[in-house]
Amino acid sequence: MRDRARAVSQLHGPAGVATLTPEELVQQVARGDEAAFGQLYEVLAGPIYGVVLRVLRDQAQSEEVAQEVLVELWRTATRYAPDKGSVLTWALTVAHRRAVDRVRSAQSSADREDRAGRLDAGRPFDEVSEQVTARLEREQVRICLKALTDLQREAVLLAYYRGYTYREVAELLGSPLGTVKTRLRDGLIRLRDCLGVA
Template identity: 45%
Template sequence: MTLRLTELVVAVGGHDRAAFTELYRLTSHRVFGLALRMLGNRSTAEEVTQEVYLQTWVLADRYDASISSPMGWLMMLTHRRAVDRIRMDRSAVEREMVFGHLHLGQDRDVVLEEVEQSHDERAVQDCMDALTPLQRETISLAYYGGRTYSEVAEHLGAPVPTVKTRIRDGLKRLADCLLGPDAE
């Protein structure tokens, strides 16, 4: 079975749809099973499974049989995606709890908040326009697109350290722009 799965992954790397369908048919029950065991939620496990096979389609040309078996590779991808989802969900819950504790029972001026939000968004957009095109694109992919450094690097065809530098320099320029020349 490992030999057949290896052949399929290699074919998927060449964007063979029939091979992808067969790979999915032969392995999806295990990928979904691992995701479900880790996440404990059927719909979230289905989403993670879908993400794993999308990632498989994109990364299959980089699969190295000398490092792991095809099933081991798929399980590694599944484990990483599930851990990312757990961390993301935990982080969201923690942010909501902190926000709730900070704002519990406080009166709010909704109109003022909306005006301030609109003003802040406009200021950020104006400062984004002041960045270099590469900084703007890199920051947009990372912060507005929700991509990791690695995903941004892959999308731009640039090394991860270059992406990190662009983001760091761009954020510094954004901060300088937003805080003004007198802030230090």
């Protein structure tokens, strides 16, 4: 992940930015270093904005939420715990959670059901694949998603990229709750093994 973070920062940020790892930058940010936060922004803004946009599918709202997330990372850098995961994992976990909170609060359940009704269970994978733009990550994730069963893949994509709860996913896919719970877990485990996540 760390190497990828560097790679992404080189893709999106000015040259030479990635001389420090995100972890080293966060240590400086935790001491109130705004310049270090500027560098961290180059590493994290693309992934954060990307995941928020994927869930919310609205540019103005996504910009707002991405801003909230980045400011939250600044505020809480003092409490970043390296043993719980890399900076990139931390940032994306916060970003995804905020996006999901927003999508759940913003839309009435009727809206969501309507949206769900339009979703053809077979389609999310293709749709996601087409929209994915981070080249480095995209190819690997694409390959590994193909290794999942259809139900695992659909459940994972609906939950992660659409922000549905597993109950909603179960309704959408017409599968029992217990099955969806299990598929989310074993689907992610298969992804983990395929991606070589330690």
